[in-house]
Amino acid sequence: MEIDVQTAISWLNKANEKMQAEKDYLTKLDQETGDGDHGINMARGFSEVENKIANGNYETCADVFKDTAMTLMSKIGGASGPLYGTAFLRLSTALKGQDPVDEKAFAQGVQAALEGIQQRGKASVGEKTMVDVWQPIAAYLQETSAIEAAQLEKIAKEAMEATKDLIATKGRAAYFKERSKGAIDPGAASSFYLFSALAEVLKEAK
């Protein structure tokens, strides 16, 4: 399977659809141990992304992801802005000069994105952040010989759910220490929606 400009755009539009649909849920999660704006942040950010790329004339996925990065960075006022922004920027950089993008290159791009998130936020696996979803997804993409949409979604979902039992040691939730246990991390949830959107788009593209 290959990812071309149209697939990239479909992915982001589908992601936006999910962020809008799950806006209240993401906000509710963020109210538990944060400032209750993660739904607002993601809905705003991805709706701006959809607008931005609808008006672009793209020749490469790298360009689509670069505009995505810039838009998320500048339109989101919380931690998820620089984090998702850096992720898409690294993805864009990794994919430069390759179009359409094959699975191997895409896997390397997602790995670069993960490393960007970790460089930006200094979080390792197990700190109850979006890293806990990006890491197993990056690992799966690199291991598999052919991406299976259902498997991709399953891994993201399980990784997201596993954040429930973790204690946050990064981001605002870390202020709550042991009390941060018991709820899914908002950024892990939005990352799940992002990869679940990817899974759906890849399924349709087949």
Added chain:
Amino acid sequence: MEIDVQTAISWLNKANEKMQAEKDYLTKLDQETGDGDHGINMARGFSEVENKIANGNYETCADVFKDTAMTLMSKIGGASGPLYGTAFLRLSTALKGQDPVDEKAFAQGVQAALEGIQQRGKASVGEKTMVDVWQPIAAYLQETSAIEAAQLEKIAKEAMEATKDLIATKGRAAYFKERSKGAIDPGAASSFYLFSALAEVLKEAK
């Protein structure tokens, strides 16, 4: 010499006169290594004191000084508010039950005021604060067998001028470290005006 209610009121009115006259100068001193409001603070505080005691019907010096303390505390928005406020409150407490106040009691009252300033501001002699004027004045009043107005003023003046060469280690001026050297401390200057007002009133009362 004794200090009665009328002397106390004259002292505070004279002090107000001086603070008004020296308002710009005190502010200029505070601009060197502070926020430039000491003239405003002292002019405002003592003008409110004059108003307050003009409307009172006082039987004791202690009551005059108590109202002075309360007024300075609540009308001054900077460090000099709690410091002069505490000074006059301790003076008032020390003089309770004695009227007119004899020199020995007054000396003890000023000593108590000095201790109040030091308790409030944690400054010792030599830290370039008002303490550097209050301390030698309190010492003189306790040592002398009869207060001499000229001597009182001289001691206050010299003590104030000696703050010029000190490096501030308390209050806002302390942020300036070595740069705080070279100018008279604003609070030392206003304390000089306070005691110079006292000297004038004692001279007239003779």
Added chain:
Amino acid sequence: MAAVGLVLISHSQKIVSGLHDLIRQVITDVPIELAGGTEDGAIGTSVDKIMKAIQKADAGAGVLVFYDLGSAKMNAEMVAEMLETDQIIISEAPLVEGAYVAAVESNMGKSLEEVNEAVKKEF
């Protein structure tokens, strides 16, 4: 059980008002009272504002006080002495960062001493 109250003292009314906005996004159930600026809203602090804020913030579990500059601390100490209670602690932690931590800790139902210790540990 009542939560430990917070009093935010700053020379600037805007600083404590903005800090209040910031904390209220995260913590809604902890008493927070502001004492910013002088009586007439200029840069400075006011004993009367501090006194009222401390009295209002005490819902029975005591009050942790945060301030910006040293002269604000002197005023806070004066008020604490006047009120003659040991249910007031003046925190030496930085105003914005300290108050944010304290709000979260107070919201966990901790005691005045515990909140103060938790804040201390962070700075």
Added chain:
Amino acid sequence: MAAVGLVLISHSQKIVSGLHDLIRQVITDVPIELAGGTEDGAIGTSVDKIMKAIQKADAGAGVLVFYDLGSAKMNAEMVAEMLETDQIIISEAPLVEGAYVAAVESNMGKSLEEVNEAVKKEF
């Protein structure tokens, strides 16, 4: 010689505006730029505001950046990387207290490194 510039980043526009008032009473000659709140003035931070503030605050002697919460720091770091200069230091000192000290130190004509070290030493 130009003075080291300061950039004050907060999730709240009011906090940095009040802090600016506070510092300006004492120090008038040091460049200070604010990046408070999101693009539309809500609670949060804005990369674009931070970028503009850093560029404007740099009068040739570099910029020391202060922030309130961790996500503001991430945004500041991103801007620092984008601008590709080593004339930006992000201070870990508390926002209000740190910026006040830095303004006084910068006003003494110290270098970016020196101001940063002086601030560090205080906290």
